[in-house]
Amino acid sequence: MTWLNRFNFKKHPFFATILLFIVVVxxxxxxxxxxxxxxxxxxxxxxxxxxxxxxxxxxxxxxxxPRIVMALFVGISLAVSGAILQGITKNPxxxxxxxxxxxxxxxxxxxxxxxxxxxxxxxxxSIHWLPLFAFLGATLTALIVFFLSWxxxxxxxxLLLIGIAVAAFxxxxxxxxxxxGPIYRASQATIWTTGSIYGAxxxxxxxxxxxxxxxxxxxxxxxxxxxILELGDDIATSVGSQVQKNRVILLLISTGLTGVAVxxxxxxxxxxxxxxxxxxRIVGPKxxxxxxxxxxxxxxxxxxxxxxxxxxxxxxxxxxxVWTAAVGAPYFIFLLLTERxxxxx
Amino acid sequence: MLHxxxxxxxxxxxxxxxxxxLMLSSLVYGYTDTTWTDAYxxxxxxxxxxxxxxIKDVRLPRSLIAAFIGACLGVSGAIMQSITRNPLSSPSxxxxxxxxxxxxxxxxxxxxxxxxxxxxxxxxxxxxFAFSLVFILSSAGREGLTPLKxxxxxxxxxxxxxxxxxxxxxxxxxxxxxxxxxxxxSVANRPLDLLINALPYIVVALLVAFIKAKxxxxxxxxxxxxxxxxxxxxxxxxxxxxxxxxxxxxAVAVAGPIGFVxxxxxxxxxSIVGLDHRWILPYSAFGGxxxxxxxxxxxxxxxxxxxxxxxxxxxxxxVPFFIYVARKKMGV
Numbered sequence: 001m002t003w004l005n006r007f008n009f010k011k012h013p014f015f016a017t018i019l020l021f022i023v024v025v026x027x028x029x030x031x032x033x034x035x036x037x038x039x040x041x042x043x044x045x046x047x048x049x050x051x052x053x054x055x056x057x058x059x060x061x062x063x064x065x066p067r068i069v070m071a072l073f074v075g076i077s078l079a080v081s082g083a084i085l086q087g088i089t090k091n092p093x094x095x096x097x098x099x100x101x102x103x104x105x106x107x108x109x110x111x112x113x114x115x116x117x118x119x120x121x122x123x124x125x126s127i128h129w130l131p132l133f134a135f136l137g138a139t140l141t142a143l144i145v146f147f148l149s150w151x152x153x154x155x156x157x158x159l160l161l162i163g164i165a166v167a168a169f170x171x172x173x174x175x176x177x178x179x180x181g182p183i184y185r186a187s188q189a190t191i192w193t194t195g196s197i198y199g200a201x202x203x204x205x206x207x208x209x210x211x212x213x214x215x216x217x218x219x220x221x222x223x224x225x226x227x228i229l230e231l232g233d234d235i236a237t238s239v240g241s242q243v244q245k246n247r248v249i250l251l252l253i254s255t256g257l258t259g260v261a262v263x264x265x266x267x268x269x270x271x272x273x274x275x276x277x278x279x280x281r282i283v284g285p286k287x288x289x290x291x292x293x294x295x296x297x298x299x300x301x302x303x304x305x306x307x308x309x310x311x312x313x314x315x316x317x318x319x320x321x322v323w324t325a326a327v328g329a330p331y332f333i334f335l336l337l338t339e340r341x342x343x344x345x
Numbered sequence: 346m347l348h349x350x351x352x353x354x355x356x357x358x359x360x361x362x363x364x365x366x367l368m369l370s371s372l373v374y375g376y377t378d379t380t381w382t383d384a385y386x387x388x389x390x391x392x393x394x395x396x397x398x399x400i401k402d403v404r405l406p407r408s409l410i411a412a413f414i415g416a417c418l419g420v421s422g423a424i425m426q427s428i429t430r431n432p433l434s435s436p437s438x439x440x441x442x443x444x445x446x447x448x449x450x451x452x453x454x455x456x457x458x459x460x461x462x463x464x465x466x467x468x469x470x471x472x473x474f475a476f477s478l479v480f481i482l483s484s485a486g487r488e489g490l491t492p493l494k495x496x497x498x499x500x501x502x503x504x505x506x507x508x509x510x511x512x513x514x515x516x517x518x519x520x521x522x523x524x525x526x527x528x529x530x531s532v533a534n535r536p537l538d539l540l541i542n543a544l545p546y547i548v549v550a551l552l553v554a555f556i557k558a559k560x561x562x563x564x565x566x567x568x569x570x571x572x573x574x575x576x577x578x579x580x581x582x583x584x585x586x587x588x589x590x591x592x593x594x595x596a597v598a599v600a601g602p603i604g605f606v607x608x609x610x611x612x613x614x615x616s617i618v619g620l621d622h623r624w625i626l627p628y629s630a631f632g633g634x635x636x637x638x639x640x641x642x643x644x645x646x647x648x649x650x651x652x653x654x655x656x657x658x659x660x661x662x663x664v665p666f667f668i669y670v671a672r673k674k675m676g677v
Contacts, residue, residue: 093497148668157493161433161671164500165664168604172660175529179651269504313516322512329505333498337486 009282013289016282020296027300028072031307032064036314062202070200071306071320072299073212074265075275079298080216081257082272083279083291087226088247088254091156093335095273096258099163100145101138102269103170105255105262108137110177127203131211135259141166142255197265197306197320204264211260219253219291226250226287268321270328271301277335301327347618356618360631364412367638371408372400375645376652406537411641411655412634413540414532414600417547419633420554421592422607423614423625427561428582428589429480431492432612432674433667436472436593437604439495440502444475445597446528447506447513453524454517461542468598472590475502480586530603530656532641543595550591554626561585561622603656605663606633612670636662 009016032048033039037059039047046052047060082095096102112133116125146154149162219226225246228236236243261268275298279290305320312318347353372384379396387397418436425434436442448471452458458467479502483494510528514521560581563571571578596603610632611625618624637655640662644653 148672151672157497158671160497161493162668164438164496165667165671168660168667169664172657172664175657176648176653179653180648269508316516318512318515319508322508322515325504325508329501329508332501333482336494336497336501337482 010284013283013286013293017289017292017296020293020300024072024296024299024303027303027307028068031068031303031310032060034307034311035059035064066202066205067197067200067306067310068303069205070197070208070264071302073205073208074197074261074268075271075299075302076216076295077212077257077261077298078268078271078302079275079279079294080219080291081254081261082298083276083287083294084219084226084250084254084257085272086276087230087287088250089154089156089159090230091159092277093156093160093273093332095270096138096254097167097267097269097272098332099142099159100165100167100170101142101163101255101258102262102267103167103174104141104144105134105138105259106267107141107170107174107177108133108259109263110174111137114177114180128207131207131260131263134263135256138255138259138262139252141170142251197302197309200264208260208264212257215253215256215260216295219250219257222246222250222253223288223291226291230287265302266319266321268302268305269325270332271298271324273335274301274324274328274331277331353618353624357627357631360628360635364631364634364638367635367642368408368412371411371638371642372404374642375399375404376650403534406535406540407532407641408638409537410535410540410599411532411637413544413547414596414603415606415633415635415637416551416630417592417596417633418603418606418637419610419614419629419631420551420626421589421596422633423611423622423629424554424561424585424589424592425607426611427565427622427625428585429490429492429495430565431495432670433492433496433608435605435607436589436596437503437602438608439499440475440479440506441472441590441593442530442597442602442604443503443506443510444478445469445471445594446602447471447510448474449598450510450513450524450528454513461536461539464539465542465546465595465598469591469594472594472597473587475506476586476590476593478502527601529654530601530659531654532600532637533644533652533655535599539599543599546591547595550588550595551630554585554588554592555623557585558622558626561626562620565620565622601654601656603637603659605659605667606636608670609663609666610636612666 029041029044033041033044039056039060043052043056044060047056048065050057078096085094085096085099085101086092109130112130116129145159145163145166148166149155149159151158228239229243229246229250233243258272275294276290278297279294283290283293301324302320305323308323309318309320347356369381369384372387373379373381377396377399379400383396384400386392387400391397391401422435425436425439426432429439445468448467449458449464452463452467458464479495479499480490482502483498484490486494514524560576563574563576564578564581568578571581593607610629614625614628614632618628636659640658641655644655644658647653647658
């Protein structure tokens, strides 16, 4: 990517981030305009500001916008979660889906849906509890994985191997719960576990967005601690950082973000792995500067994946998770080969 | 444990008896209450009652399929662990199962494949494709093939194929109905014809593997020594790889992707009979059959009256084992 180097975004990360955010907004507008009933960007904008005809307003605001906002925040949450995880484990291959955290959250969500649904498939408790459940599932799984990977410290590769195994276990658990529930819920859940934003509505968005923003703000407040942690435990302790406490808090933020994303969009894979790597490549490795850029890249990935999911084979939806995996899995193998050579893992 | 060829030979006899006993149990135990007498009468004096029909037409195919597919998975795992020198190798971990399923689903979605024979060939092709892909990818780079790269590349390829499979199934709902249950990995409700179709390949591959097993012993000393002893290591790896792929492909074509049998069994067997592949391979066949039969009988009782796909059972048993191996033997 020589043209990127010529601009040297690493010297102007602020400029790069602004540019990225503009791209994200443009994608959102174009995505809102495409579909079975296409709208020009001007029409989308006028619909957003309450102008234009009723039909266009209904389509944009009631149908397409909740999905787009959902994709935006799911992408941001997964990306930031991945960046934090890679930082605290000092493992460039870590991401919530690869080390089983997503599978744990999925298990918790299926558990929640099957425990608290009545015969009519409607929830008996408020949907506001769903992210909490997903968060608990994600956190417990993360603790199990860390505990099982511990042997005089957590070696990067051991973490991944144990994560793969725990993910398989959680998926088996998910299958059992799906089989125990009514059959129609099982077929819904199959699509949902691949990761899809199909059927997002404003009431879900209203639960997702505040949590996501809250956790990201805390992550931003702790960005200095994150940088210190990345220097290594010894240096971090000597500059007065409470290493273990900060690490636990950051882990909880990371699992919380994965939890809220999974609660509403299922396991959209590889975003937490891809986004931080792309961001580091463009704006450099410093956590303070890369974290916002990572969030933007995550949003971009999920927005585009969901856009393709909606449009590519319309009227059929191919889950967004399929598209992120198509990009993410080859990239993971590429990292596996190159990072190993550089001696980082 | 079994250190002389005599005790090992007796061990084989005991395993055969154990497997026959499990196969008979598989005919008798389940949701429909039947007794050993029913099982006997169903074959000797069938009276057309529900119990007899269930035993003959539902449970007999199931128990045969569990036994043969278990054997395939066990031997396939043992060969893969040996030629890749990776204690975590197995058809599910290296992406072979996912590749085979993906190819079968492509066949169903795009070419409306129906015949059992073409299931088989698609499954072989997918297994071979995934295995070579993972092998080549993880051999790239300066230090060559390492167990870790192989395992992680395998899981990435699995994720890739699995999500493509999902995508294809969403595109085509009739295909979804046709293959969804098969994709869960189960030995229940499979037509016996599937197994009969695969049987020639299974038997030939197993026999060739047993006869040639000595070459795996030479290989396991190390490539340099093997070359020094006059073995063409590349070819040995290639045709044993092909055997492992055929066995895994047959297993997927008949029962769908079933994980973790191929990883557990070779470890257990090595700790029982030692490091001689002439014993490891046949014992892995019996061990795989035993494990899958037990898992299948268990899968009828966990969620009674519903049944669990046997792949879920093997995952629940296999994961703790995988973690144990990853912690003890992977050197990471």
